[in-house]
Amino acid sequence: MVKKTIHEINGRIRDGSVNVVTAEEMVHIVGELGAEGAAKEVDVVTTGTFGAMCSSGVWLNFGHSEPPIKMQKVFLNDVEAYTGVAAVDAFIGATQLSESLGMEYGGAHVIEDLIRGKSIHLHATSHGTDCYPRKVLDTTLSLEDMNQAIMMNPRNAYQKYNAATNGTKNTIHTYMGSLLPSFGNVTYSGAGVLSPLSNDPDYMTIGAGTRIFLGGTQGYIVGQGTQHSSGGGFGTLMVQGDLKHMSPDYIRAANFTGYGTSLYVGMGVPIPILNEQIAQATAVTDAGVTTKILDYGIPSRDRAAVRDVTYEELRSGSVDINGRDVPTSSLSSFKKSRLIASELKEWITRGDFFVSMPVERLPKDISAKPMKQTEGIALVSDIMAVSVVTIAKDASVYDAAKTIMETAFNHLPVVNADNALVGVVTAWDISKAVSQNKFDLVEDIMTRKVITAIADERVAVVARRMDQDSVSAMPVINKERHIIGMITSDDISKLYARRS
């Protein structure tokens, strides 16, 4: 039985006799010496991760202006920060987008610009009070001008993360990157063998108060992160650190096409080896961390799992999906994760960084709940019109015009002899045909590529498709392509108008 205390380990850090290894090196040491031997030999194991962590941000205190202002709204380089806390404090979140540049620039970029020493423009407005008379403020600040700039990330360092693929026929753009059609690629995130929480999955040493490497400086774990779901192996950390000492080597803004901005955060957690159980836990390998590949083509919270997969398979460069070799991409940088684990090792070995015992351990066996929704989720079948007027593909343009006039339907689904949908014709198509003096059959002027919906789809999903494909109505069809209803942008507007 090996039994060490934090006190003893810190004593060794102080006198220079401490033995620190990275979590990758520990795999081999435990393999050679066994857990007990490794626990005797090794005092601290360092972990590291560097990846997109959207739930990140910084608390800033700007100091008081003259005359003073109680900010009600504040924008940093045109990115809104939350300032509903006293007068001149604000939280700039990584994923908040610029009012003028949209997805090109966001809170993450403001944070990186600050670390790089750049000046940022601050614009604040207020209603004015007797104690804070000022109503508008514009100034330019850099990091050194702030009283405090404390990075405070509500949810970082996921223990592991679901890998992503796309079963639809179109490329989709997600926070997991571009996902090619028909399971064309797989992307994943997380450091596997170096992942902080995967190296201490029972949270024997990690908890509130643990001193860590954050963004190139010392930081602390505040406690469990939001959505901490330790029961399923998806624990998270809430962390804080002083932005003024961080480095752009370890904090980087990112843009995910079609999603927005995010922040790449570099974090390393030291694990003091107090006994052989802890030593055993830090021997985890890429092969020992299993996650799922989910189909991000499914626009739902409950995405179907395509298969289980280990980080070893993901890191090999390709995984098998339905008998095909599909290339994989990491979104986290394993090279940087390694660099962080090595740098933390160096700090401890040099005597610049001491390990700590948490004041409270992270909660085990809890799971994150989905949102309680009181309004119910509207389905297409709830709001679609069921009386639909169709037209045969061999009808004349004149017939179509007449039908539109008589029924006041703007969109006529076109059907073949089996009553299956083959196209759609609109008042606009008819106007165009008439203006070109073309009086052919409906099938000659109809749009053949029809954007459709199915009855049990969620309205919010269909509304986005309508928007993306710039149509204002969709036939609702069944498996046989028979038309069972019609959903229009008017129906959707009414649904939301009714609710507000």
Added chain:
Amino acid sequence: MKIKINISSDILTKPIMAESILETGVLLNISQAHYDRSQGEVVADVDEEKFDLICKSLTNKGARVSKLNTPIKWDENECVECSACISVCPTKVFSLDDDFSLIVDESKCIQCGTCIDMCPHNALSLGNNNNR
């Protein structure tokens, strides 16, 4: 070497590529083709020594041929070596070294631009021979 062949709308329906290949015996390995109402654009690989031959033949038939000699540009300062680009590249331009450093083999690039959308750090860009 990579070349780009632009075909204007008036000759879009003519098999000028096939004609040029048969006429010159120069092999074209087409890696990308995009046609719409206004024009056609084809990216292909061709033996460097045979370029003049096929270029002349295609030009005679009304196509515009340009060398694609500015492959993807990699900004190592912006890159964090995550490897997001690897799985979307159709020609394996990107790979990871044993120490997980990113390797970029520009000679394989067909300048499709897919990796530009994928890169979370704006570290990849194409020069002036593509409109992206």
